[in-house]
Structures are given as C-alpha cells and as structure tokens.
Amino acid sequence: MTLPFIVFFVCAFLAVLGAVTLILAREPIHSALALILVMVSLAVLYLLLGAEFIAAVQIIVYAGAIMVLFVFVIMLLNAGVEERTDYSKLAKYAGLPLGMFLLLALAHWMAHSLIGQQIANGVGGTNAAVSTRELSAQLFQKYLFPFEATSILILIAILGALVLAKKDE
Amino acid sequence: MDFITQHPVLVVSLAKIVGLMFLLMTTLAYLSWFERKVIAHIQSRWGPYYVGAHGLLQPLADGVKFLFKEDLTPPGADRFVYILAPVLALTLALTTLALIPFGPPSVQWLGESTLIVANSSIGLMFVFAITSMGVYGVALAGWSSNSKYPLLGGLRSSAQMISYEVSLTLAVVGVVLLSGTLNFNEMIAGQSGYYYRFIPRWNVGPQIVGFLCYFMSAIAETNRAPFDLPEGETELVGGFHTEYSSFKFAMFFMAEYANMITVSCLATILFFGGWLSPFPDSWTFMRYLPPAGLLALAVYLAYDAAVLVRGIARIQLIVVTTGALVIGLACLHPVVLSIIQGPFWFLLKVGLIMFFYVWTRATLPRMRYDQLMSFGWKFLLPVSLANLVITALVKVWPLLVNHG
Numbered sequence: 001m002t003l004p005f006i007v008f009f010v011c012a013f014l015a016v017l018g019a020v021t022l023i024l025a026r027e028p029i030h031s032a033l034a035l036i037l038v039m040v041s042l043a044v045l046y047l048l049l050g051a052e053f054i055a056a057v058q059i060i061v062y063a064g065a066i067m068v069l070f071v072f073v074i075m076l077l078n079a080g081v082e083e084r085t086d087y088s089k090l091a092k093y094a095g096l097p098l099g100m101f102l103l104l105a106l107a108h109w110m111a112h113s114l115i116g117q118q119i120a121n122g123v124g125g126t127n128a129a130v131s132t133r134e135l136s137a138q139l140f141q142k143y144l145f146p147f148e149a150t151s152i153l154i155l156i157a158i159l160g161a162l163v164l165a166k167k168d169e
Numbered sequence: 170m171d172f173i174t175q176h177p178v179l180v181v182s183l184a185k186i187v188g189l190m191f192l193l194m195t196t197l198a199y200l201s202w203f204e205r206k207v208i209a210h211i212q213s214r215w216g217p218y219y220v221g222a223h224g225l226l227q228p229l230a231d232g233v234k235f236l237f238k239e240d241l242t243p244p245g246a247d248r249f250v251y252i253l254a255p256v257l258a259l260t261l262a263l264t265t266l267a268l269i270p271f272g273p274p275s276v277q278w279l280g281e282s283t284l285i286v287a288n289s290s291i292g293l294m295f296v297f298a299i300t301s302m303g304v305y306g307v308a309l310a311g312w313s314s315n316s317k318y319p320l321l322g323g324l325r326s327s328a329q330m331i332s333y334e335v336s337l338t339l340a341v342v343g344v345v346l347l348s349g350t351l352n353f354n355e356m357i358a359g360q361s362g363y364y365y366r367f368i369p370r371w372n373v374g375p376q377i378v379g380f381l382c383y384f385m386s387a388i389a390e391t392n393r394a395p396f397d398l399p400e401g402e403t404e405l406v407g408g409f410h411t412e413y414s415s416f417k418f419a420m421f422f423m424a425e426y427a428n429m430i431t432v433s434c435l436a437t438i439l440f441f442g443g444w445l446s447p448f449p450d451s452w453t454f455m456r457y458l459p460p461a462g463l464l465a466l467a468v469y470l471a472y473d474a475a476v477l478v479r480g481i482a483r484i485q486l487i488v489v490t491t492g493a494l495v496i497g498l499a500c501l502h503p504v505v506l507s508i509i510q511g512p513f514w515f516l517l518k519v520g521l522i523m524f525f526y527v528w529t530r531a532t533l534p535r536m537r538y539d540q541l542m543s544f545g546w547k548f549l550l551p552v553s554l555a556n557l558v559i560t561a562l563v564k565v566w567p568l569l570v571n572h573g
Contacts, residue, residue, distance in 0.1 A: 003179075027247070029247070029250065029309070029312060029313075030249075030250075033250070033253075033309075036302075036305070043298075052289060052290060052291050052294075052295075053291055053294065055298075056291055056294035056295050056297075056298045057294070059298035059299075059301070059302065060294070060297055060298045060301050063298075063301070063302055064297075064298060064301025064302050064304075065301065068301075068304050068305070068308070068327065068331060069331075071305065071308050071309070071312075071327075072308065072324070072327055072328070072331070074312075075308060075311070075312045075320065075323065075324055075327075076324060078320075131290065132290070132291055132294075132351055
C-alpha cells in the first residue's frame with residue numbers, strides 16, 4: 001500500500017461522503033459545504049494524477065469563486081431548512097435500479113477500458129507533472145477555437161444575467 | 170536510521186512542517202505585542218510594559234487568558250459550522266505559509282531543500298487557491314452565530330474580500346508576465362542583478378503601479394485598517410466574530426495575523442526580490458549585518474538590564490541578552506553565516522512590510538462602506554487591469570515589431 005494509494009482512497013471516500021451529504025442535508029449551507037468538500041477532494045485527486053495547474057484552477061474557480069457566491073446568496077436570502085415531501089414512488093422503483101445499473105456499467109467500463117487501466121496505473125506509479133507552459137501552449141495553439149468560443153459563451157451568460165437583473169428599469 | 174534514508178522527502182517535510190509551525194505560532198503571538206508596541210509609540214504611549222521586561226511576556230499572558238475564558242456558544246447556533254469556521258480560517262491561513270520560500274533552494278538537508286516546505290512549480294497559483302477559500306471562515310462564522318450583527322458583518326466582509334480578490338490577483342499577474350513563471354524560487358532568481366551595479370533589479374521598479382494596487386487590495390483582503398469594516402465597532406459591534414469567545418476568538422485573531430504574514434511574504438517575493446540581498450556581492454561586509462545587528466541588540470538589552478529595569482524583568486532581560494549574544498556569535502561562523510543570509514534578508518523585508526501595515530493602521534481612519542466598494546471596483550480594478558495590459562504590451566512589443 002503506497003502513500004499515493006492511501007491518499008487516493010481517503011480523498012475518494014471524502015468525495016463520495018460529500019456527494020451523499022449534499023443530497024441528504026436539510027440545511028442549504030450544509031449542502032453547500034458538502035459540495036465544497038467534493039470539489040477540494042477532486043482537486044487532490046487531480047494533484048495525484050500530476051495535474052497541478054488543473055488542481056489549483058479547480059480550487060480557485062469552483063471552491064473559491066462559485067461556491068463562495070452560493071454560500072453568499074444562501075446567507076443573503078437567509079434560506080431556511082428545506083421542507084421534505086414524501087419521497088416519490090417513481091424514484092424508489094425506477095430510479096434506484098437504474099442508478100445501480102449506471103454505477104455497475106461505469107465500473108465495468110472503467111475496469112476494461114484502456115483509460116481505466118491507465119488511471120489505475122497512474123494512481124500507483126509516479127506521474128510526471130504537466131508543466132503550465134505545455135498546457136497553455138496546447139490551450140492557445142491546438143485548442144484555441146474551443147477556448148475562445150467558451151469565453152464568448154461565458155460572456156453571453158454574464159450579459160444575460162445583467163439583462164435579467166436590470167429588467168425593472 | 171533506515172527509515173530516514175529511505176524516505177527523505179517524508180522525514181524532511183515533516184521536520185520542516187514542525188519547525189515552521191513552532192516558529193509561526195511564536196511569531197503570531199509576538200506580532201500582537203509588536204503591533205501594540207508600534208501603535209502605542211505612534212500615539213505617544215508606552216504600550217504593554219508591566220508583564221515582563223518591555224511587556225515581553227504579554228503574549229504569554231494573553232494566551233493563558235484566552236485558554237481559560239469561558240467558551241460560549243449562542244443558543245440556536247449551528248454547532249458544527251460554528252466550530253468549523255474558526256478552524257477553517259486558521260488552517261487555511263497557516264497552510265499558505267508552506268509554499269513560501271524563506272531562503273535559496275541551495276540550502277539543503279538529505280538532498281531536500283530546507284527553507285521551503287513545498288516547492289511547487291505553480292506556488293503562486295496554490296497560494297491564491299488557498300487564500301480564495303479563506304472567505305469561508307468569515308462567511309460561515311457570520312452565518313452560524315445565529316445573531317444579527319455577525320450575519321451583517323460576515324456578509325459585509327465576504328463581499329469585501331470577494332471584491333478585492335479580483336484586483337489583488339490582477340495586480341500580481343503583471344509580475345507573472347515579467348518573470349514568465351509561477352514558481353517562487355524562479356521568480357526570485359529572475360530578480361537578481363543590479364542597475365548601475367548597486368540598485369537591485371527588483372520587480373517593484375517596473376511594476377510600481379502593480380505593487381501599490383497589490384498592497385492596497387491586500388490590506389482590504391486581510392480586513393485591516395483602513396479597510397477593517399468587518400469589525401467596525403460603531404456599526405457592527407465585533408463583526409463576524411461578535412459571538413466568539415475564548416480560544417475560538419483567538420483562532421480568528423491568529424488567522425488574521427497569519428494572513429498578514431502571508432500577504433507580506435508574497436509582496437516580498439513578487440516585488441522585493443525575496444531572499445536576495447539588496448546589496449551587490451562585492452560589498453562583502455554586508456554579509457556580517459545579521460550578527461552585527463544581533464550583537465548591537467544584545468548591547469542595548471544589556472544596557473537596559475544594567476540601568477533601567479529592576480526585579481524579575483531584569484533576570485528575564487539577562488536571559489534574552491545572553492540568547493542574542495550566543496546566536497549573534499554563532500552567526501559569525503562561516504557556515505552559519507552563509508546559511509543565514511537568505512532567511513535574514515527575507516524576514517527583514519517581511520518585517521518592514523509588516524511595520525508598514527501597522528503604521529497604516531495607526532495613521533488612517535476607517536473608510537465608509539460605499540467608499541470602500543467604489544474604491545475597489547471603480548479605481549483599483551481599472552488601474553490594475555490597465556497595468557496588466559501595459560505590461561503585456563511591453564512584453565510582446567519586440568515580437569510585434571519584428572513581425573511587422
């Protein structure tokens with residue numbers, strides 16, 4: 001049992017724990033905190049795979065910016081404990097088996113595909129860290145069009161939010 | 170012994186973490202003494218004076234007081250989040266210090282660089298990643314207290330921290346463009362050399378606007394005067410930590426000081442050449458500045474002990490004097506002298522920036538909330554953005570000219 005393996009299982013457990021808590025928690029802030037836990041654990045998993053830059057960006061963008069706004073809005077609205085209805089029958093009889101099936105299918109695919117084997121090897125062995133320079137070269141040369149298209153998409157979203165917020169005037 | 174030689178990274182890292190934590194905790198305690206003393210002297214007072222010589226035992230007394238005070242939890246508070254908030258604030262504030270290089274990477278033990286805990290290739294990104302999560306401590310503390318003033322204070326300070334984080338990051342990107350790396354040690358190495366053989370080539374020269382933007386946003390980011398609205402007593406009692414008492418309050422207090430240290434370290438690394446000496450290598454006598462300073466301190470303390478101070482404080486002063494004398498003499502040894510150079514200049518620069526921090530607090534009145542927000546968004550953000558664009562243009566200008 002090597003050290004990366006132990007770190008992997010701890011973080012994987014924390015990520016799953018956070019995901020389950022996110023759904024089950026009744027207080028909105030607790031759900032937000034659980035989501036932050038998931039994101040930070042994912043960042044550590046990225047670190048294990050040698051993707052330092054992606055890990056830092058994951059924390060800065062998701063945990064540091066988006067979730068801060070979530071928490072901020074929950075605080076501002078002073079959202080109370082959510083009310084529960086009776087659980088829907090559809091979820092119980094159709095959702096549960098389908099979810100199980102999806103989980104099993106994913107596990108099967110992971111175990112047999114090439115990527116899955118690469119990931120399994122990567123966690124155990126040492127992975128060379130990808131330098132930020134290489135990453136940015138790829139981003140601004142090979143993937144320039146998708147990169148710029150995404151930025152325009154985000155700009156449109158920001159403008160849309162502004163238009164909606166200014167509706168009254 | 171086998172274990173140590175087989176796992177040098179683990180052993181050295183643990184040793185470094187323990188050492189750094191010990192030094193950091195002592196520094197955090199004595200920073201409160203430093204701040205009170207400096208502010209007192211600026212305001213023509215003595216400051217802490219009675220607990221130990223020059224009030225040197227005051228931090229210890231404060232620590233004991235914090236430990237033994239009653240720990241209150243307001244009724245209706247969310248207990249888990251209420252405890253989590255100070256823990257999160259302090260942990261995140263301390264974690265950033267692991268990425269700070271206190272000296273050149275050439276100082277090594279068991280093949281591992283000793284004066285930095287984690288020499289990440291993207292140190293700057295990680296510092297920003299961790300500090301960007303620092304908002305949670307404040308926001309959650311305000312929310313979980315189940316009380317009006319903390320909620321308002323928490324909302325205010327998280328809005329302030331989010332707003333100033335933008336200009337803080339933008340101000341730093343200019344330096345990243347200049348040095349072309351995100352690793353701290355490479356950034357510092359890139360600032361070596363001198364103009365006219367004696368003016369150091371630090372980034373603060375070309376990036377003076379960036380530095381001013383950085384420093385102003387940093388003060389707001391760490392919730393210090395004149396931007397310390399989160400704890401504006403007249404409006405909000407104590408802000409987000411109104412309901413906190415005893416050691417949980419102390420943790421917020423320590424987190425604030427740890428954040429100040431981080432911000433000052435970053436300023437030193439990015440703009441003031443980190444562990445580089447401000448004097449050229451040819452001025453060899455400058456290498457003896459650390460022992461000379463310590464010996465001068467010992468002489469001053471000895472004079473104090475002999476003439477001014479009486480009683481137990483005198484014994485204490487004698488102990489401190491001997492300590493300064495022994496360390497000063499040890500620094501004269503050539504090996505120690507070469508190791509001590511990097512940390513000495515780094516800590517001296519950080520100390521000066523901390524002094525500037527405290528000086529600002531003692532001098533400037535608190536800003537109003539709307540002034541704070543319009544200053545951040547309408548002045549700091551455009552200026553730091555313009556600084557970034559101009560730096561980028563200067564950087565690519567040769568490329569553009571050659572292509573045209």
